[in-house]
Amino acid sequence: IFTRPWVFIRGVPAMKFLPPEGPPEIAFAGRSNVGKSSLINALVGQNGLARTSNTPGRTQELNYFVPDGYSGMEGDMPPMALVDMPGYGYAKAPKDQVDLWTKLVFDYLKGRVTLKRVYLLIDARHGIKKNDEEVMALLDKAAVSYQIVLTKTDKIKAAGVPKLIEDTLLKTKRRPAAFPVVLATSSEKNEGLDELRAAMVLAVNG
Numbered sequence: 358i359f360t361r362p363w364v365f366i367r368g369v370p371a372m373k374f375l376p377p378e379g380p381p382e383i384a385f386a387g388r389s390n391v392g393k394s395s396l397i398n399a400l401v402g403q404n405g406l407a408r409t410s411n412t413p414g415r416t417q418e419l420n421y422f423v424p425d426g427y428s429g430m431e432g433d434m435p436p437m438a439l440v441d442m443p444g445y446g447y448a449k450a451p452k453d454q455v456d457l458w459t460k461l462v463f464d465y466l467k468g469r470v471t472l473k474r475v476y477l478l479i480d481a482r483h484g485i486k487k488n489d490e491e492v493m494a495l496l497d498k499a500a501v502s503y504q505i506v507l508t509k510t511d512k513i514k515a516a517g518v519p520k521l522i523e524d525t526l527l528k529t530k531r532r533p534a535a536f537p538v539v540l541a542t543s544s545e546k547n548e549g550l551d552e553l554r555a556a557m558v559l560a561v562n563g
């Protein structure tokens with residue numbers, strides 16, 4: 358599935374603009390600049406699918422992607438769709454915008470039966486921040502299974518990665534909807550991508 362071309366379906370500013378529920382969905386969330394667009398592009402081997410370096414805090418839309426070549430009719434559903442959630446945690450974002458973000462995201466998390474897993478991206482250099490904790494609380498409340506993915510691991514010492522994984526796991530192990538395995542990736546060095554792809558396939562088949 359990851360070797361097929363993927364296509365952008367639409368940007369979704371509110372629930373009513375979502376495509377009808379069809380394929381199982383995997384969503385990606387994280388603070389602005391965490392490397393979310395780069396990771397999505399690396400996963401499907403397609404630069405420019407998810408736009409990189411958007412003005413932080415600006416795109417308040419869920420971006421919906423599917424692999425090309427499926428009609429979407431019964432019996433011809435793609436095995437998964439990807440949803441790029443708007444980045445959060447931009448320091449200069451006005452409160453209205455944060456409220457809109459929270460509403461859109463929480464409506465989606467709570468209301469979408471076909472959503473199978475959220476990958477919550479955490480910058481390996483920064484670790485879990487307060488707003489990541491807030492998003493985890495939303496995910497727990499919506500009872501959506503989520504898994505932490507560390508990004509940009511090429512920016513820290515390789516020897517420090519296992520400890521970071523362990524510390525991150527400790528910080529999330531009491532959270533009811535957190536998946537008890539933390540993945541480590543670098544889009545730049547193409548590391549950890551196969552593990553993430555395998556986890557995604559398991560998530561949509563589970």
Ligand code: GDP
Pocket residue numbers: 387388389390391392393394395396408409410411444508509510511512542543544545546
């Ligand atoms: P987004 O805002 O979360 O979509 O983040 P982007 O994908 O646009 O990435 C933000 C910045 O981090 C860009 O300058 C990327 O080149 C850089 N970046 C993303 N992934 C990696 C990575 O794996 N390693 C390194 N060193 N830089 C990365």
